[in-house]
Amino acid sequence: MQSATGADRREPAVDVETAIDEDAVAATCSHCGRPFAETAARDLHVGEVHPKACSSAERTAYEAAREAEREELFYFHLRVVVALGVLYALTVLLYMVVLGSDIL
Amino acid sequence: MTFPTLLAVLAVLVARWSVLAALRSLVAHVGGLSDAAGATQVPSWLTVVTGGVLVGASFLFNSLLTDHEGIRAVNGWRAVLPSPAVLWRAGVTLLSAAGVAVLALVLAASVLGPSTPTTNLAILVVWVGWWAGYAMSTYLVGNSWPAVNPWRTLARVLQTSGNRSYPERYGAWPSVAGLLALVWVEVVSPLAADPRALGALVAGYTVATLAGAARYGTDTWYGRIDPVSRVFRLYGRVAPVQRGQDGLQLRLPGAALTDPGTDDEPGSTAFVVALLWVTTFDGLVATPAWNALAGPLLSPVAGAGIVGGVLVALFYLVALLAGFGGFLLAYRFAAARSRERVDSFLAPSAVERWFVPSLLPIAAGYHVAHFLGYFLTLSPALVGVLAAPFGGVDAVQVAVLPAWFGTLQLALVVLGHLLAVWVAHALAMELFPGVLRPIRSQYPFVVVMMVYTMTSAWVVGQPTVAPVYL
Numbered sequence: 001m002q003s004a005t006g007a008d009r010r011e012p013a014v015d016v017e018t019a020i021d022e023d024a025v026a027a028t029c030s031h032c033g034r035p036f037a038e039t040a041a042r043d044l045h046v047g048e049v050h051p052k053a054c055s056s057a058e059r060t061a062y063e064a065a066r067e068a069e070r071e072e073l074f075y076f077h078l079r080v081v082v083a084l085g086v087l088y089a090l091t092v093l094l095y096m097v098v099l100g101s102d103i104l
Numbered sequence: 105m106t107f108p109t110l111l112a113v114l115a116v117l118v119a120r121w122s123v124l125a126a127l128r129s130l131v132a133h134v135g136g137l138s139d140a141a142g143a144t145q146v147p148s149w150l151t152v153v154t155g156g157v158l159v160g161a162s163f164l165f166n167s168l169l170t171d172h173e174g175i176r177a178v179n180g181w182r183a184v185l186p187s188p189a190v191l192w193r194a195g196v197t198l199l200s201a202a203g204v205a206v207l208a209l210v211l212a213a214s215v216l217g218p219s220t221p222t223t224n225l226a227i228l229v230v231w232v233g234w235w236a237g238y239a240m241s242t243y244l245v246g247n248s249w250p251a252v253n254p255w256r257t258l259a260r261v262l263q264t265s266g267n268r269s270y271p272e273r274y275g276a277w278p279s280v281a282g283l284l285a286l287v288w289v290e291v292v293s294p295l296a297a298d299p300r301a302l303g304a305l306v307a308g309y310t311v312a313t314l315a316g317a318a319r320y321g322t323d324t325w326y327g328r329i330d331p332v333s334r335v336f337r338l339y340g341r342v343a344p345v346q347r348g349q350d351g352l353q354l355r356l357p358g359a360a361l362t363d364p365g366t367d368d369e370p371g372s373t374a375f376v377v378a379l380l381w382v383t384t385f386d387g388l389v390a391t392p393a394w395n396a397l398a399g400p401l402l403s404p405v406a407g408a409g410i411v412g413g414v415l416v417a418l419f420y421l422v423a424l425l426a427g428f429g430g431f432l433l434a435y436r437f438a439a440a441r442s443r444e445r446v447d448s449f450l451a452p453s454a455v456e457r458w459f460v461p462s463l464l465p466i467a468a469g470y471h472v473a474h475f476l477g478y479f480l481t482l483s484p485a486l487v488g489v490l491a492a493p494f495g496g497v498d499a500v501q502v503a504v505l506p507a508w509f510g511t512l513q514l515a516l517v518v519l520g521h522l523l524a525v526w527v528a529h530a531l532a533m534e535l536f537p538g539v540l541r542p543i544r545s546q547y548p549f550v551v552v553m554m555v556y557t558m559t560s561a562w563v564v565g566q567p568t569v570a571p572v573y574l
Contacts, residue, residue, distance in 0.1 A: 020449055036537070037447035044537035048172070069538050076540060077168055084164050091157055099144045 155561040187351030203254035214303025236475040243468040247340025259317035275370035282331035361461040441548035462528035469520015473513040
């Protein structure tokens with residue numbers, strides 16, 4: 001997933017915790033060994049952080065995970081826009097009530 | 105009289121002026137054509153709540169920005185500022201010479217100058233020029249401290265070659281202790297008002313820092329141990345002008361915080377939290393609410409001479425350390441919740457270290473809110489005293505700030521938080537896979553940031569009073 005601007009994802013060299021419950025690990029990245037609790041998380045990680053080293057199976061898995069996340073993201077964004085709208089309306093109303101009267 | 109007392113005097117001057125201005129405008133308005141309700145003041149609780157709402161809304165807005173390459177392109181954008189080697193060396197030499205000259209002038213003025221603080225060059229240069237004005241330049245323009253630092257210049261000139269190895273396990277903890285100690289001394293002692301005491305402190309610090317540089321080597325000392333250099337280096341990461349491989353670069357403010365960090369040593373996270381806490385503490389102890397809390401606790405011991413004074417100072421030290429511990433715990437808690445939210449197996453300390461750069465715009469925003477007014481108000485006094493370094497200034501000139509300055513200060517606090525939310529968003533995108541996990545990881549941080557915005561907006565909006573019993 002090389003971008004046109006060359007803005008590649010840098011690989012975050014972060015420490016993994018030392019005492020991992022092996023049952024909770026669903027998948028591990030085959031390139032850097034980072035454990036994940038969900039397979040989809042690992043697939044996304046491989047495609048984003050190790051794009052050049054991916055095998056074609058890994059790339060397919062990455063695309064599938066992205067597709068699944070895209071749908072979930074759409075509904076999430078809908079909720080965010082609604083929340084922004086409601087927050088804005090409530091703030092304006094609050095100011096109207098406070099500045100226009102002695103109620104608050 | 106301490107530094108916050110100086111602020112209190114100025115606050116009274118400003119308040120008197122703004123009350124007169126308000127009365128004038130009220131009279132004008134009543135006599136005006138419009139009989140509708142006049143401009144009502146926004147109550148302070150609403151201003152505080154609005155600050156929190158803005159930070160929450162900015163998080164929601166950021167969660168709509170999910171293009172990894174786009175975020176990286178925005179943060180990575182840079183314009184190279186031409187800096188030929190000759191010009192660079194000349195500039196560095198000039199800055200270093202200026203730094204040493206100012207240090208010499210401050211030491212001389214602390215001994216030879218008048219003892220009223222507002223006409224003494226040492227007091228004004230150190231507190232108004234350096235602690236307020238120069239510190240603001242490090243995060244608004246760029247970190248020039250490695251060049252300006254007079255002690256570093258002196259250490260280099262004296263060619264003290266220290267080669268004692270610095271134990272790795274100490275990390276940044278000595279500088280954490282140094283920062284807390286410096287702020288404690290600044291709050292409890294009359295350094296802000298007594299030029300001789302200030303001169304003694306500067307001389308003492310000179311000896312200590314040159315000895316440290318002699319022992320451990322200039323680069324190690326100023327790069328890792330000296331708290332002042334570390335503060336300016338961290339503030340410098342918020343600034344637009346950054347030092348790149350080929351010279352100076354222009355970046356977006358705060359963009360350098362998303363660069364891969366090199367602060368891996370133990371305690372570097374704690375230092376950033378400490379920096380944030382001490383800027384809050386400085387403002388907190390000058391509020392009426394603090395005096396209401398501390399007054400009854402300290403009144404039994406306050407009158408007891410030297411012992412009472414020591415106990416009061418210890419009380420402030422305990423408050424400083426307790427607040428630092430509280431802030432550290434809150435940050436660790438937020439990072440731990442963030443990590444749990446995305447079921448991450450990363451080490452908790454790694455997550456804390458990864459997100460800590462996002463705290464720096466908050467510290468910078470609070471610092472500028474706290475000190476811009478102070479700097480502007482006393483800048484005529486500073487200019488006046490530079491013309492007559494060793495006395496001879498009779499009337500202290502201060503600038504009077506307009507009534508809307510308070511709102512500007514609140515806006516700067518909120519602006520710092522907005523930048524912090526963006527930086528944290530960008531950092532999360534680089535750490536956790538996908539798009540939804542980084543967004544969800546930010547929930548605990550945003551909640552903490554909203555609470556902190558509202559608290560610091562409240563502190564900034566309070567009238568400044570002298571801390572009790574100091």
